[in-house]
Amino acid sequence: MSGEWKDARGVIVTTTPSIEGRPVQEYCGIVVGEVIVGANLFRDLFANIRDIVGGRSGSYERILQRARDEAIEELQAEAAARGANAVIGIDLDYEVIGDTGSMLMVSASGTAVKV
Numbered sequence: 143m144s145g146e147w148k149d150a151r152g153v154i155v156t157t158t159p160s161i162e163g164r165p166v167q168e169y170c171g172i173v174v175g176e177v178i179v180g181a182n183l184f185r186d187l188f189a190n191i192r193d194i195v196g197g198r199s200g201s202y203e204r205i206l207q208r209a210r211d212e213a214i215e216e217l218q219a220e221a222a223a224r225g226a227n228a229v230i231g232i233d234l235d236y237e238v239i240g241d242t243g244s245m246l247m248v249s250a251s252g253t254a255v256k257v
Contacts, residue, residue, distance in 0.1 A: 152227060153218040153221050153222050153226065153227060153228060153229065154227065154228040154229070154257070155214060155217070155218060155228070155229045155232055155252070156228070156229070156230055156231075156232065157231065157232045157233070158230065158231070159230055159231050160230060161228060161230065161257055164228075164257040165257065166230070166255045166256070166257055167255075167256045167257060168255065168256040169253060169254075169255055170221065170224040170225060170226040170253075170254035170255060170256065171224060171253070171254055172251060172252070172253055172254070173217050173220040173221045173224070173226075173229060173251065173252060173253075173254045174216075174217060174220070174249060174250065174251045175212070175213040175214060175215065175216025175217035175218075175219075175220065175249070175250045175251075176213060176216065176247060176248070176249045176250075177209045177212045177213045177216070177247070177248050177249075178239070178245055178246070178247045178248075179205055179208070179209050179245065179246050179248075180244060180245050180246075205246070206236075206246075206248070209246065209248040210234060210248050210250070212248075213234070213248045213249060213250040214232070214250050216250070217229055217232070217250045217251070217252060220254070221252075221254035224254050225256065226254035226255055226256055227255075227256055227257060228254075228255050228256070228257045229252040229253065229254050229255070230252060230253050230255055231252050231253050232250055232251070232252035233250070233251050233252065234248065234249070234250050235248070235249045235250075235251075236248055236249075237249070
């Protein structure tokens, strides 16, 4: 089951177009999960300093991880509501939005299926 992940509802998610050994029985439609998070002024300041002196920005990495997890959870909830037990072909997109680029949108989309 490498490359797969299940949530508490038992909805499998994968970036692959199929799940080995589990043929698609029914397609339930495209599902999307989107999360928009704002960046904190002080976190931005320290991230910029860290960028100047080198190193990784742990605060931004945590924000990205949280936003990605929440987008996938939304996607799984939508799939479960449609009666699906898996989402295949998941694509993750990241977009900076807002007049000053102070917001980050993470979008997860895929095809809800019954396997």
